[in-house]
Amino acid sequence: MSASQIFNFFICPGGIFAIFFGLVLVSLERIAVARFQGRVGPPIFQNIFDVIKLITKEVMIPKDATNRFFFLLAPVFGFAGMVAAVSVIPVAGVSSGLGANSDLIVLIYLLALPAVSHILGGSSSGSTYSAVSVSREVVLMFAYEITFIIVIFTVALAAGNGNGAVFSLQQIVDYQLTNGSFISDPRMLPALFAFLIFMLATLEVPPFHIAENDADVIKGYLMEYSGRPLALFEMTHALKLLVLITVLQIFFFPGIAANNPVANLLWYMFKSGVIVFLIALIHACMASFRVDQAFKFLLTVPVVLALASLGMVLFL
Protein backbone atom coordinates (compact mmCIF):
# COMPACT_ATOMS: atom_id res chain seq x y z
CA MET A 1 0.00 0.00 0.00
CA SER A 2 2.08 2.89 -1.23
CA ALA A 3 1.15 6.49 -0.56
CA SER A 4 -0.02 7.04 -4.13
CA GLN A 5 -2.40 4.07 -3.86
CA ILE A 6 -3.90 5.47 -0.68
CA PHE A 7 -4.24 8.85 -2.38
CA ASN A 8 -5.91 7.22 -5.38
CA PHE A 9 -8.37 5.31 -3.21
CA PHE A 10 -9.48 8.12 -0.93
CA ILE A 11 -8.98 11.41 -2.75
CA CYS A 12 -8.58 11.24 -6.52
CA PRO A 13 -9.67 9.62 -8.81
CA GLY A 14 -11.57 7.45 -6.32
CA GLY A 15 -13.24 8.45 -3.07
CA ILE A 16 -14.11 12.11 -2.63
CA PHE A 17 -13.40 13.18 -6.20
CA ALA A 18 -15.53 10.34 -7.55
CA ILE A 19 -18.52 11.15 -5.35
CA PHE A 20 -18.28 14.85 -6.12
CA PHE A 21 -17.80 14.41 -9.87
CA GLY A 22 -20.49 11.71 -10.06
CA LEU A 23 -23.07 14.00 -8.43
CA VAL A 24 -22.08 16.83 -10.79
CA LEU A 25 -22.58 14.47 -13.75
CA VAL A 26 -26.06 13.49 -12.55
CA SER A 27 -27.15 17.10 -12.25
CA LEU A 28 -25.47 17.87 -15.59
CA GLU A 29 -27.76 15.23 -17.08
CA ARG A 30 -30.78 16.95 -15.52
CA ILE A 31 -29.68 20.32 -16.93
CA ALA A 32 -29.17 18.79 -20.38
CA VAL A 33 -32.62 17.16 -20.34
CA ALA A 34 -34.17 20.46 -19.30
CA ARG A 35 -32.43 22.34 -22.11
CA PHE A 36 -33.54 19.80 -24.67
CA GLN A 37 -37.11 20.26 -23.44
CA GLY A 38 -36.92 24.07 -23.62
CA ARG A 39 -36.65 24.71 -19.86
CA VAL A 40 -33.84 26.18 -17.79
CA GLY A 41 -32.99 23.38 -15.36
CA PRO A 42 -31.44 23.31 -11.90
CA PRO A 43 -28.08 24.87 -10.93
CA ILE A 44 -24.97 22.78 -11.59
CA PHE A 45 -24.35 21.49 -8.04
CA GLN A 46 -27.98 20.51 -7.45
CA ASN A 47 -27.46 16.85 -6.56
CA ILE A 48 -24.82 17.75 -3.98
CA PHE A 49 -27.42 19.97 -2.30
CA ASP A 50 -29.88 17.07 -2.50
CA VAL A 51 -27.51 14.78 -0.61
CA ILE A 52 -26.78 17.46 2.02
CA LYS A 53 -30.50 18.02 2.52
CA LEU A 54 -31.20 14.32 2.94
CA ILE A 55 -28.70 14.15 5.79
CA THR A 56 -30.84 16.61 7.80
CA LYS A 57 -34.12 14.65 7.57
CA GLU A 58 -35.33 12.17 10.13
CA VAL A 59 -35.22 8.43 9.42
CA MET A 60 -38.55 6.60 9.47
CA ILE A 61 -38.81 2.81 9.53
CA PRO A 62 -42.19 1.40 8.46
CA LYS A 63 -44.12 -0.68 10.94
CA ASP A 64 -44.79 -3.39 8.34
CA ALA A 65 -41.14 -3.75 7.33
CA THR A 66 -40.44 -7.45 7.12
CA ASN A 67 -36.84 -7.19 8.26
CA ARG A 68 -35.67 -4.03 9.99
CA PHE A 69 -31.99 -4.96 10.03
CA PHE A 70 -31.74 -5.48 6.27
CA PHE A 71 -33.92 -2.47 5.64
CA LEU A 72 -31.20 -0.25 7.12
CA LEU A 73 -28.26 -2.34 5.86
CA ALA A 74 -29.31 -2.61 2.19
CA PRO A 75 -27.89 0.70 0.89
CA VAL A 76 -24.47 -0.10 2.31
CA PHE A 77 -23.95 -3.03 -0.09
CA GLY A 78 -24.40 -0.94 -3.20
CA PHE A 79 -22.33 1.95 -1.89
CA ALA A 80 -19.44 -0.28 -0.83
CA GLY A 81 -19.49 -2.10 -4.18
CA MET A 82 -19.35 1.12 -6.14
CA VAL A 83 -16.56 2.64 -4.04
CA ALA A 84 -14.56 -0.54 -4.63
CA ALA A 85 -15.33 -0.43 -8.38
CA VAL A 86 -14.14 3.17 -8.66
CA SER A 87 -10.79 2.23 -7.17
CA VAL A 88 -10.39 -0.85 -9.40
CA ILE A 89 -10.83 0.75 -12.81
CA PRO A 90 -7.97 2.69 -14.37
CA VAL A 91 -8.31 6.18 -15.79
CA ALA A 92 -6.13 6.48 -18.88
CA GLY A 93 -3.05 8.52 -18.11
CA VAL A 94 -3.99 9.33 -14.50
CA SER A 95 -4.00 6.14 -12.46
CA SER A 96 -3.68 2.47 -13.20
CA GLY A 97 -6.32 1.07 -10.86
CA LEU A 98 -5.70 -2.31 -9.35
CA GLY A 99 -3.37 -3.58 -12.06
CA ALA A 100 -4.27 -7.22 -11.44
CA ASN A 101 -4.48 -9.82 -14.13
CA SER A 102 -8.24 -10.33 -14.43
CA ASP A 103 -9.98 -7.35 -12.90
CA LEU A 104 -12.51 -7.32 -15.76
CA ILE A 105 -14.19 -10.35 -14.18
CA VAL A 106 -14.26 -8.59 -10.80
CA LEU A 107 -16.02 -5.69 -12.50
CA ILE A 108 -18.93 -7.90 -13.58
CA TYR A 109 -19.69 -8.77 -9.97
CA LEU A 110 -19.13 -5.28 -8.59
CA LEU A 111 -21.50 -3.73 -11.14
CA ALA A 112 -24.26 -6.12 -10.08
CA LEU A 113 -24.14 -4.98 -6.45
CA PRO A 114 -26.30 -1.81 -6.68
CA ALA A 115 -29.14 -3.82 -8.21
CA VAL A 116 -28.79 -6.37 -5.41
CA SER A 117 -29.05 -3.64 -2.81
CA HIS A 118 -32.18 -2.30 -4.52
CA ILE A 119 -33.74 -5.75 -4.43
CA LEU A 120 -32.77 -6.31 -0.79
CA GLY A 121 -34.05 -2.92 0.33
CA GLY A 122 -37.22 -3.13 -1.71
CA SER A 123 -38.28 -6.54 -0.50
CA SER A 124 -37.73 -5.74 3.16
CA SER A 125 -39.87 -2.60 2.93
CA GLY A 126 -43.22 -4.29 3.26
CA SER A 127 -44.95 -2.07 0.70
CA THR A 128 -46.86 -3.28 -2.37
CA TYR A 129 -45.24 -0.71 -4.65
CA SER A 130 -41.81 -1.97 -3.63
CA ALA A 131 -42.76 -5.58 -4.30
CA VAL A 132 -43.92 -4.88 -7.86
CA SER A 133 -40.83 -2.80 -8.55
CA VAL A 134 -38.47 -5.47 -7.22
CA SER A 135 -39.96 -8.10 -9.52
CA ARG A 136 -39.50 -5.78 -12.51
CA GLU A 137 -35.91 -5.10 -11.52
CA VAL A 138 -35.11 -8.82 -11.34
CA VAL A 139 -36.62 -9.43 -14.79
CA LEU A 140 -34.53 -6.65 -16.30
CA MET A 141 -31.34 -7.84 -14.62
CA PHE A 142 -31.67 -11.21 -16.34
CA ALA A 143 -31.99 -9.51 -19.68
CA TYR A 144 -29.21 -6.99 -19.68
CA GLU A 145 -26.44 -9.03 -18.08
CA ILE A 146 -26.27 -11.26 -21.18
CA THR A 147 -25.33 -8.31 -23.37
CA PHE A 148 -22.72 -7.12 -20.94
CA ILE A 149 -20.93 -10.45 -20.85
CA ILE A 150 -20.83 -10.84 -24.63
CA VAL A 151 -19.44 -7.29 -25.02
CA ILE A 152 -16.75 -8.05 -22.42
CA PHE A 153 -15.63 -11.14 -24.34
CA THR A 154 -15.57 -9.16 -27.58
CA VAL A 155 -13.34 -6.45 -26.14
CA ALA A 156 -11.06 -8.96 -24.41
CA LEU A 157 -10.57 -10.97 -27.61
CA ALA A 158 -9.95 -7.85 -29.68
CA ALA A 159 -7.30 -6.67 -27.23
CA GLY A 160 -5.66 -10.08 -27.36
CA ASN A 161 -5.26 -9.77 -31.13
CA GLY A 162 -5.31 -13.45 -31.95
CA ASN A 163 -3.39 -14.60 -28.86
CA GLY A 164 -6.36 -15.40 -26.64
CA ALA A 165 -8.36 -13.08 -24.42
CA VAL A 166 -6.93 -10.32 -22.25
CA PHE A 167 -8.92 -9.70 -19.07
CA SER A 168 -6.85 -6.96 -17.46
CA LEU A 169 -8.24 -3.46 -17.83
CA GLN A 170 -4.84 -1.78 -17.82
CA GLN A 171 -3.63 -4.03 -20.66
CA ILE A 172 -6.74 -3.23 -22.71
CA VAL A 173 -5.96 0.48 -22.26
CA ASP A 174 -2.30 -0.03 -23.20
CA TYR A 175 -3.23 -2.03 -26.30
CA GLN A 176 -5.50 0.78 -27.51
CA LEU A 177 -2.93 3.49 -26.81
CA THR A 178 -0.40 1.76 -29.05
CA ASN A 179 -2.65 0.29 -31.78
CA GLY A 180 -5.46 2.82 -32.15
CA SER A 181 -8.77 3.05 -30.26
CA PHE A 182 -11.50 0.51 -30.86
CA ILE A 183 -13.94 3.20 -31.91
CA SER A 184 -12.04 3.56 -35.19
CA ASP A 185 -12.19 -0.20 -35.79
CA PRO A 186 -15.28 -1.07 -37.86
CA ARG A 187 -15.54 -4.56 -36.37
CA MET A 188 -16.32 -3.08 -32.93
CA LEU A 189 -19.05 -0.61 -33.86
CA PRO A 190 -22.01 -2.97 -33.20
CA ALA A 191 -20.52 -3.70 -29.79
CA LEU A 192 -20.46 0.03 -29.07
CA PHE A 193 -24.20 0.31 -29.71
CA ALA A 194 -24.90 -2.81 -27.67
CA PHE A 195 -22.93 -1.38 -24.75
CA LEU A 196 -24.79 1.92 -25.00
CA ILE A 197 -28.13 0.10 -24.79
CA PHE A 198 -26.82 -1.84 -21.78
CA MET A 199 -25.82 1.43 -20.10
CA LEU A 200 -29.30 2.89 -20.55
CA ALA A 201 -30.92 -0.27 -19.19
CA THR A 202 -28.81 -0.52 -16.09
CA LEU A 203 -29.01 3.17 -15.21
CA GLU A 204 -32.85 3.13 -15.55
CA VAL A 205 -32.85 6.07 -17.96
CA PRO A 206 -35.89 6.33 -20.30
CA PRO A 207 -36.69 4.25 -22.41
CA PHE A 208 -35.90 1.80 -19.60
CA HIS A 209 -37.44 3.80 -16.75
CA ILE A 210 -39.37 0.78 -15.53
CA ALA A 211 -38.59 -0.11 -11.92
CA GLU A 212 -38.87 3.49 -10.69
CA ASN A 213 -41.61 4.60 -13.04
CA ASP A 214 -43.39 7.77 -11.98
CA ALA A 215 -46.66 6.53 -13.40
CA ASP A 216 -47.55 3.29 -11.66
CA VAL A 217 -44.92 2.17 -9.17
CA ILE A 218 -44.02 5.68 -8.07
CA LYS A 219 -40.51 5.47 -6.62
CA GLY A 220 -40.62 1.67 -6.36
CA TYR A 221 -38.01 0.19 -4.07
CA LEU A 222 -37.14 3.64 -2.67
CA MET A 223 -40.68 4.24 -1.48
CA GLU A 224 -40.15 3.80 2.25
CA TYR A 225 -36.67 5.29 2.57
CA SER A 226 -35.95 8.76 3.95
CA GLY A 227 -32.97 10.53 5.45
CA ARG A 228 -29.47 9.06 5.49
CA PRO A 229 -30.18 5.68 3.82
CA LEU A 230 -31.73 7.56 0.91
CA ALA A 231 -28.62 9.76 0.71
CA LEU A 232 -26.54 6.57 0.35
CA PHE A 233 -28.78 5.38 -2.49
CA GLU A 234 -28.38 8.70 -4.32
CA MET A 235 -24.61 8.58 -3.97
CA THR A 236 -24.60 4.98 -5.22
CA HIS A 237 -26.51 6.05 -8.32
CA ALA A 238 -24.01 8.84 -8.98
CA LEU A 239 -21.02 6.50 -8.59
CA LYS A 240 -22.63 3.91 -10.88
CA LEU A 241 -23.03 6.54 -13.60
CA LEU A 242 -19.38 7.49 -13.20
CA VAL A 243 -18.17 3.87 -13.30
CA LEU A 244 -20.18 3.05 -16.42
CA ILE A 245 -18.95 6.15 -18.25
CA THR A 246 -15.36 5.32 -17.34
CA VAL A 247 -15.78 1.71 -18.48
CA LEU A 248 -17.22 2.94 -21.80
CA GLN A 249 -14.15 5.11 -22.23
CA ILE A 250 -11.77 2.27 -21.35
CA PHE A 251 -13.42 -0.12 -23.80
CA PHE A 252 -13.71 2.17 -26.78
CA PHE A 253 -11.80 5.46 -26.65
CA PRO A 254 -9.20 5.89 -23.89
CA GLY A 255 -7.11 8.42 -25.76
CA ILE A 256 -4.80 10.62 -23.68
CA ALA A 257 -4.04 14.26 -24.30
CA ALA A 258 -0.52 14.73 -23.02
CA ASN A 259 1.91 13.18 -20.58
CA ASN A 260 0.65 15.33 -17.72
CA PRO A 261 -1.84 13.66 -15.29
CA VAL A 262 -3.73 16.92 -14.72
CA ALA A 263 -4.29 17.45 -18.45
CA ASN A 264 -5.40 13.82 -18.82
CA LEU A 265 -7.84 14.25 -15.95
CA LEU A 266 -9.40 17.32 -17.60
CA TRP A 267 -9.65 15.54 -20.94
CA TYR A 268 -11.34 12.60 -19.17
CA MET A 269 -13.85 14.94 -17.52
CA PHE A 270 -14.62 16.58 -20.87
CA LYS A 271 -15.28 13.24 -22.55
CA SER A 272 -17.55 12.22 -19.66
CA GLY A 273 -19.56 15.40 -20.13
CA VAL A 274 -20.08 14.66 -23.83
CA ILE A 275 -21.30 11.13 -23.08
CA VAL A 276 -23.73 12.54 -20.49
CA PHE A 277 -25.18 14.85 -23.14
CA LEU A 278 -25.73 11.87 -25.43
CA ILE A 279 -27.55 9.97 -22.68
CA ALA A 280 -29.64 13.09 -21.95
CA LEU A 281 -30.65 13.42 -25.62
CA ILE A 282 -32.02 9.88 -25.64
CA HIS A 283 -33.69 10.52 -22.25
CA ALA A 284 -35.47 13.63 -23.48
CA CYS A 285 -36.77 12.12 -26.70
CA MET A 286 -38.16 8.74 -25.74
CA ALA A 287 -40.99 7.39 -23.63
CA SER A 288 -40.59 4.36 -21.47
CA PHE A 289 -41.13 0.70 -22.32
CA ARG A 290 -43.44 -1.69 -20.49
CA VAL A 291 -41.59 -4.45 -18.70
CA ASP A 292 -42.51 -7.21 -21.18
CA GLN A 293 -41.58 -5.03 -24.17
CA ALA A 294 -38.27 -4.17 -22.53
CA PHE A 295 -37.52 -7.83 -21.81
CA LYS A 296 -38.15 -8.85 -25.41
CA PHE A 297 -36.13 -5.92 -26.72
CA LEU A 298 -33.15 -6.54 -24.46
CA LEU A 299 -33.06 -10.22 -25.35
CA THR A 300 -33.00 -9.61 -29.10
CA VAL A 301 -31.52 -6.35 -30.35
CA PRO A 302 -28.37 -5.74 -28.27
CA VAL A 303 -27.55 -9.47 -28.14
CA VAL A 304 -27.65 -9.71 -31.92
CA LEU A 305 -25.41 -6.64 -32.26
CA ALA A 306 -22.91 -7.94 -29.71
CA LEU A 307 -22.82 -11.41 -31.32
CA ALA A 308 -22.21 -9.82 -34.73
CA SER A 309 -19.26 -7.95 -33.30
CA LEU A 310 -17.95 -11.10 -31.59
CA GLY A 311 -18.19 -13.03 -34.84
CA MET A 312 -16.30 -10.36 -36.74
CA VAL A 313 -13.54 -10.24 -34.13
CA LEU A 314 -13.13 -14.01 -34.09
CA PHE A 315 -13.18 -14.66 -37.81
CA LEU A 316 -11.90 -11.48 -39.48
Next chain:
Amino acid sequence: MLLSKYATKSPWLFRINTGSCNGCDVELATTALIPRFDVERLGCKYTGSPKHADIVLITGPVTARSENYLKRMLVEIPEPRVIVAIGICAISGGVFKDSYSIRGPVDKYVDVDVNVSGCPVRPQSILDGVAKAIEIWKEKIEQFHEG
Protein backbone atom coordinates in the same frame (compact mmCIF):
# COMPACT_ATOMS: atom_id res chain seq x y z
CA MET B 1 -26.12 25.30 11.65
CA LEU B 2 -23.72 25.25 8.79
CA LEU B 3 -25.61 22.81 6.58
CA SER B 4 -28.96 24.57 6.68
CA LYS B 5 -27.85 27.17 4.15
CA TYR B 6 -27.15 24.49 1.53
CA ALA B 7 -29.92 22.13 2.57
CA THR B 8 -32.61 24.64 1.65
CA LYS B 9 -31.46 24.74 -1.96
CA SER B 10 -33.21 21.51 -2.82
CA PRO B 11 -36.81 21.35 -1.60
CA TRP B 12 -38.80 18.36 -2.76
CA LEU B 13 -42.52 19.02 -3.27
CA PHE B 14 -45.39 16.61 -2.59
CA ARG B 15 -49.02 17.19 -3.56
CA ILE B 16 -52.11 16.09 -1.65
CA ASN B 17 -55.58 16.53 -3.17
CA THR B 18 -58.36 16.32 -0.58
CA GLY B 19 -61.31 16.43 -2.90
CA SER B 20 -60.69 19.58 -4.90
CA CYS B 21 -62.21 20.38 -8.30
CA ASN B 22 -58.74 19.84 -9.88
CA GLY B 23 -58.36 23.47 -10.97
CA CYS B 24 -55.55 24.16 -8.54
CA ASP B 25 -54.02 20.75 -9.30
CA VAL B 26 -53.83 21.59 -12.99
CA GLU B 27 -52.02 24.79 -12.08
CA LEU B 28 -49.62 22.83 -9.88
CA ALA B 29 -48.90 20.48 -12.76
CA THR B 30 -48.22 23.33 -15.15
CA THR B 31 -45.80 24.96 -12.76
CA ALA B 32 -43.58 21.92 -12.98
CA LEU B 33 -43.99 20.43 -16.37
CA ILE B 34 -44.37 23.11 -19.01
CA PRO B 35 -41.31 25.05 -20.14
CA ARG B 36 -42.88 28.42 -19.33
CA PHE B 37 -42.99 28.19 -15.54
CA ASP B 38 -40.13 25.93 -14.58
CA VAL B 39 -40.01 25.15 -10.87
CA GLU B 40 -36.73 23.26 -11.25
CA ARG B 41 -34.83 26.57 -11.36
CA LEU B 42 -35.31 26.85 -7.61
CA GLY B 43 -34.01 23.32 -7.20
CA CYS B 44 -37.45 21.80 -6.60
CA LYS B 45 -38.61 18.42 -7.84
CA TYR B 46 -42.00 16.76 -7.63
CA THR B 47 -41.61 13.52 -5.75
CA GLY B 48 -44.01 10.60 -5.60
CA SER B 49 -43.34 9.29 -2.13
CA PRO B 50 -44.42 11.10 1.04
CA LYS B 51 -41.30 9.97 2.84
CA HIS B 52 -39.15 12.05 0.54
CA ALA B 53 -41.16 15.27 0.89
CA ASP B 54 -40.10 18.59 2.37
CA ILE B 55 -42.79 21.01 1.27
CA VAL B 56 -46.35 19.66 1.20
CA LEU B 57 -48.90 21.36 -1.10
CA ILE B 58 -52.48 20.65 -0.06
CA THR B 59 -55.45 21.57 -2.27
CA GLY B 60 -59.13 21.04 -1.82
CA PRO B 61 -61.57 21.36 1.06
CA VAL B 62 -61.38 18.28 3.19
CA THR B 63 -64.35 16.21 2.06
CA ALA B 64 -65.81 13.44 4.19
CA ARG B 65 -64.36 10.70 1.99
CA SER B 66 -60.85 12.04 1.93
CA GLU B 67 -60.55 12.96 5.60
CA ASN B 68 -59.21 9.58 6.62
CA TYR B 69 -56.62 9.51 3.86
CA LEU B 70 -55.41 13.00 4.74
CA LYS B 71 -54.86 12.03 8.37
CA ARG B 72 -52.96 8.86 7.43
CA MET B 73 -50.85 10.69 4.86
CA LEU B 74 -49.81 13.48 7.23
CA VAL B 75 -48.26 10.98 9.62
CA GLU B 76 -45.94 9.68 6.90
CA ILE B 77 -44.16 12.93 6.15
CA PRO B 78 -40.92 13.28 8.12
CA GLU B 79 -39.88 16.36 10.04
CA PRO B 80 -38.77 19.09 9.34
CA ARG B 81 -41.58 19.93 6.92
CA VAL B 82 -43.56 22.96 5.72
CA ILE B 83 -47.26 22.79 4.87
CA VAL B 84 -48.65 25.12 2.19
CA ALA B 85 -52.41 25.48 1.64
CA ILE B 86 -53.09 26.22 -2.03
CA GLY B 87 -56.35 27.75 -3.17
CA ILE B 88 -59.22 29.19 -1.19
CA CYS B 89 -60.81 25.78 -0.66
CA ALA B 90 -57.92 24.68 1.51
CA ILE B 91 -57.82 27.94 3.46
CA SER B 92 -61.47 28.38 4.33
CA GLY B 93 -63.66 25.96 2.40
CA GLY B 94 -64.05 28.27 -0.59
CA VAL B 95 -67.23 27.98 -2.64
CA PHE B 96 -68.23 24.80 -0.82
CA LYS B 97 -68.10 26.32 2.63
CA ASP B 98 -71.51 25.38 4.03
CA SER B 99 -71.93 22.07 2.25
CA TYR B 100 -72.97 18.90 4.03
CA SER B 101 -69.83 16.92 3.13
CA ILE B 102 -67.06 19.35 4.00
CA ARG B 103 -65.27 18.53 7.21
CA GLY B 104 -63.51 21.80 7.49
CA PRO B 105 -60.48 23.64 6.13
CA VAL B 106 -57.03 22.08 6.40
CA ASP B 107 -56.35 24.19 9.52
CA LYS B 108 -58.30 21.75 11.62
CA TYR B 109 -55.95 18.82 10.92
CA VAL B 110 -52.46 20.27 10.79
CA ASP B 111 -50.60 23.56 11.41
CA VAL B 112 -50.48 25.31 8.08
CA ASP B 113 -47.49 27.58 7.42
CA VAL B 114 -48.22 29.48 4.20
CA ASN B 115 -51.55 30.38 2.59
CA VAL B 116 -51.81 31.05 -1.14
CA SER B 117 -55.28 32.17 -2.17
CA GLY B 118 -56.80 32.23 -5.62
CA CYS B 119 -59.36 30.31 -7.59
CA PRO B 120 -57.48 28.83 -9.37
CA VAL B 121 -54.10 29.99 -8.15
CA ARG B 122 -51.95 31.76 -10.69
CA PRO B 123 -48.68 29.80 -11.28
CA GLN B 124 -46.58 32.83 -10.40
CA SER B 125 -48.38 32.94 -7.01
CA ILE B 126 -47.46 29.30 -6.44
CA LEU B 127 -43.81 30.19 -7.08
CA ASP B 128 -44.18 33.04 -4.54
CA GLY B 129 -45.65 30.63 -2.01
CA VAL B 130 -42.87 28.08 -2.53
CA ALA B 131 -40.22 30.79 -2.12
CA LYS B 132 -41.81 31.91 1.19
CA ALA B 133 -42.05 28.27 2.31
CA ILE B 134 -38.31 27.81 1.68
CA GLU B 135 -37.52 30.68 4.07
CA ILE B 136 -39.74 29.23 6.79
CA TRP B 137 -38.18 25.78 6.19
CA LYS B 138 -34.69 27.09 6.91
CA GLU B 139 -35.75 28.16 10.42
CA LYS B 140 -37.43 24.82 11.00
CA ILE B 141 -34.27 22.88 10.15
CA GLU B 142 -32.30 24.88 12.68
CA GLN B 143 -34.93 24.35 15.35
CA PHE B 144 -35.15 20.62 14.63
CA HIS B 145 -31.43 20.09 15.06
CA GLU B 146 -31.08 22.15 18.20
CA GLY B 147 -33.93 20.54 20.07
Next chain:
Amino acid sequence: MAGFFKQAIRNFVLGPTTDPYPFGETFLPETYRGILTYDSDLCIGCSTCEHVCPTNAIKVEEKEDGSGISFAFWMNTCTFCGNCVFFCPTKAITQAPNFHTARPQDEKYELTANGEVNLVKCAECDKMIPPFNEILLERAYGEVTDEIRMKAALCPDCRRRLHFERLYL
Protein backbone atom coordinates in the same frame (compact mmCIF):
# COMPACT_ATOMS: atom_id res chain seq x y z
CA MET C 1 -39.64 9.69 -32.98
CA ALA C 2 -37.55 11.60 -35.48
CA GLY C 3 -39.76 14.62 -34.83
CA PHE C 4 -38.73 14.61 -31.16
CA PHE C 5 -35.04 14.60 -32.01
CA LYS C 6 -35.42 17.60 -34.31
CA GLN C 7 -37.43 19.46 -31.67
CA ALA C 8 -34.86 18.68 -28.97
CA ILE C 9 -31.95 19.97 -31.05
CA ARG C 10 -33.95 23.09 -31.93
CA ASN C 11 -34.74 23.73 -28.26
CA PHE C 12 -31.10 23.36 -27.35
CA VAL C 13 -29.90 25.76 -30.02
CA LEU C 14 -32.56 28.45 -29.58
CA GLY C 15 -32.43 28.55 -25.78
CA PRO C 16 -35.06 28.13 -23.07
CA THR C 17 -38.51 29.73 -23.25
CA THR C 18 -39.03 30.16 -19.54
CA ASP C 19 -40.80 33.12 -17.97
CA PRO C 20 -38.20 34.85 -15.76
CA TYR C 21 -40.45 35.23 -12.67
CA PRO C 22 -39.41 35.25 -9.72
CA PHE C 23 -36.07 36.50 -10.93
CA GLY C 24 -37.54 39.11 -13.30
CA GLU C 25 -40.74 40.65 -14.62
CA THR C 26 -43.71 38.59 -15.71
CA PHE C 27 -46.56 39.11 -18.14
CA LEU C 28 -49.80 40.51 -16.67
CA PRO C 29 -52.78 41.64 -18.77
CA GLU C 30 -54.39 44.97 -17.82
CA THR C 31 -57.85 43.56 -17.22
CA TYR C 32 -56.63 40.85 -14.86
CA ARG C 33 -59.13 40.26 -12.04
CA GLY C 34 -57.03 40.45 -8.89
CA ILE C 35 -57.41 41.71 -5.35
CA LEU C 36 -60.42 43.98 -4.67
CA THR C 37 -60.37 47.59 -3.57
CA TYR C 38 -63.39 49.28 -2.03
CA ASP C 39 -64.18 52.98 -2.22
CA SER C 40 -66.55 53.95 0.59
CA ASP C 41 -67.35 57.36 -0.88
CA LEU C 42 -69.22 55.75 -3.75
CA CYS C 43 -70.98 52.99 -1.81
CA ILE C 44 -74.67 53.38 -1.06
CA GLY C 45 -75.13 50.29 1.11
CA CYS C 46 -77.54 48.43 -1.19
CA SER C 47 -75.78 45.07 -0.41
CA THR C 48 -76.26 43.71 -3.94
CA CYS C 49 -72.64 42.55 -3.77
CA GLU C 50 -73.39 40.50 -0.66
CA HIS C 51 -76.32 38.91 -2.46
CA VAL C 52 -74.40 37.83 -5.57
CA CYS C 53 -71.11 36.72 -3.98
CA PRO C 54 -70.84 32.92 -4.38
CA THR C 55 -68.69 32.35 -1.31
CA ASN C 56 -70.15 34.83 1.21
CA ALA C 57 -66.92 36.78 1.31
CA ILE C 58 -68.73 40.13 1.77
CA LYS C 59 -70.65 41.13 4.87
CA VAL C 60 -72.72 44.31 4.82
CA GLU C 61 -74.26 45.06 8.22
CA GLU C 62 -75.85 47.92 10.04
CA LYS C 63 -73.67 49.32 12.74
CA GLU C 64 -74.91 48.83 16.27
CA ASP C 65 -75.28 52.49 17.17
CA GLY C 66 -77.34 53.08 14.04
CA SER C 67 -74.98 55.58 12.48
CA GLY C 68 -74.39 53.80 9.19
CA ILE C 69 -73.43 50.51 7.63
CA SER C 70 -70.10 48.66 7.63
CA PHE C 71 -68.68 46.68 4.78
CA ALA C 72 -66.26 43.81 5.49
CA PHE C 73 -64.58 41.64 2.88
CA TRP C 74 -62.18 38.74 3.45
CA MET C 75 -59.76 37.98 0.61
CA ASN C 76 -58.96 34.40 1.57
CA THR C 77 -62.43 33.31 0.57
CA CYS C 78 -62.76 35.46 -2.53
CA THR C 79 -62.92 33.47 -5.74
CA PHE C 80 -62.10 36.51 -7.95
CA CYS C 81 -65.18 35.96 -10.11
CA GLY C 82 -66.04 39.66 -10.58
CA ASN C 83 -69.76 39.34 -9.81
CA CYS C 84 -69.70 42.15 -7.25
CA VAL C 85 -67.85 44.45 -9.69
CA PHE C 86 -70.38 43.71 -12.42
CA PHE C 87 -73.50 44.22 -10.31
CA CYS C 88 -72.46 47.23 -8.19
CA PRO C 89 -74.61 50.17 -9.37
CA THR C 90 -72.10 52.83 -8.44
CA LYS C 91 -68.82 51.07 -9.26
CA ALA C 92 -67.59 51.29 -5.69
CA ILE C 93 -65.71 47.97 -5.99
CA THR C 94 -62.88 47.56 -8.45
CA GLN C 95 -60.36 44.78 -9.07
CA ALA C 96 -56.68 45.69 -9.38
CA PRO C 97 -54.29 43.49 -11.43
CA ASN C 98 -52.50 42.24 -8.33
CA PHE C 99 -51.93 38.53 -7.83
CA HIS C 100 -49.51 38.54 -4.87
CA THR C 101 -51.65 36.57 -2.46
CA ALA C 102 -49.08 34.30 -0.79
CA ARG C 103 -49.00 35.09 2.93
CA PRO C 104 -47.78 33.26 6.04
CA GLN C 105 -50.32 31.75 8.40
CA ASP C 106 -50.28 34.49 11.02
CA GLU C 107 -51.53 36.98 8.44
CA LYS C 108 -54.45 34.79 7.47
CA TYR C 109 -57.20 37.10 8.72
CA GLU C 110 -55.49 40.35 7.73
CA LEU C 111 -56.11 40.28 3.99
CA THR C 112 -59.30 42.35 4.05
CA ALA C 113 -60.95 45.44 2.62
CA ASN C 114 -63.13 47.22 5.11
CA GLY C 115 -65.05 50.43 5.03
CA GLU C 116 -67.99 52.34 6.41
CA VAL C 117 -70.74 54.43 4.98
CA ASN C 118 -71.90 56.94 7.55
CA LEU C 119 -75.18 58.74 7.61
CA VAL C 120 -75.02 62.50 7.28
CA LYS C 121 -77.23 65.19 8.73
CA CYS C 122 -80.01 66.74 6.76
CA ALA C 123 -79.25 70.28 5.58
CA GLU C 124 -82.16 71.80 7.51
CA CYS C 125 -83.31 69.60 10.36
CA ASP C 126 -81.44 67.23 12.59
CA LYS C 127 -82.33 63.86 11.11
CA MET C 128 -79.63 61.49 9.80
CA ILE C 129 -80.02 60.40 6.18
CA PRO C 130 -77.80 58.43 3.82
CA PRO C 131 -75.57 60.61 1.62
CA PHE C 132 -76.52 61.14 -2.04
CA ASN C 133 -74.54 59.65 -4.90
CA GLU C 134 -73.79 61.42 -8.21
CA ILE C 135 -73.93 58.31 -10.35
CA LEU C 136 -77.39 57.31 -9.15
CA LEU C 137 -78.71 60.82 -9.66
CA GLU C 138 -77.37 60.78 -13.19
CA ARG C 139 -79.16 57.51 -13.88
CA ALA C 140 -82.41 58.93 -12.53
CA TYR C 141 -82.47 62.45 -13.96
CA GLY C 142 -80.11 62.39 -16.95
CA GLU C 143 -78.43 65.71 -16.25
CA VAL C 144 -77.70 66.74 -12.67
CA THR C 145 -78.18 70.44 -11.91
CA ASP C 146 -77.39 72.29 -8.70
CA GLU C 147 -81.07 72.44 -7.80
CA ILE C 148 -81.29 68.64 -7.84
CA ARG C 149 -78.21 68.44 -5.67
CA MET C 150 -79.64 70.88 -3.18
CA LYS C 151 -82.86 68.92 -2.92
CA ALA C 152 -81.04 65.58 -2.60
CA ALA C 153 -79.27 66.82 0.54
CA LEU C 154 -82.59 67.22 2.42
CA CYS C 155 -84.42 64.54 4.41
CA PRO C 156 -87.79 63.42 2.96
CA ASP C 157 -89.82 65.54 5.40
CA CYS C 158 -87.94 68.75 4.60
CA ARG C 159 -88.17 68.02 0.90
CA ARG C 160 -91.93 67.49 1.12
CA ARG C 161 -92.29 70.82 2.99
CA LEU C 162 -90.15 72.60 0.37
CA HIS C 163 -92.27 71.33 -2.51
CA PHE C 164 -95.55 72.19 -0.75
CA GLU C 165 -94.31 75.70 -0.08
CA ARG C 166 -93.33 76.15 -3.72
CA LEU C 167 -96.54 74.77 -5.23
CA TYR C 168 -99.28 75.92 -2.90
CA LEU C 169 -97.97 78.98 -1.10
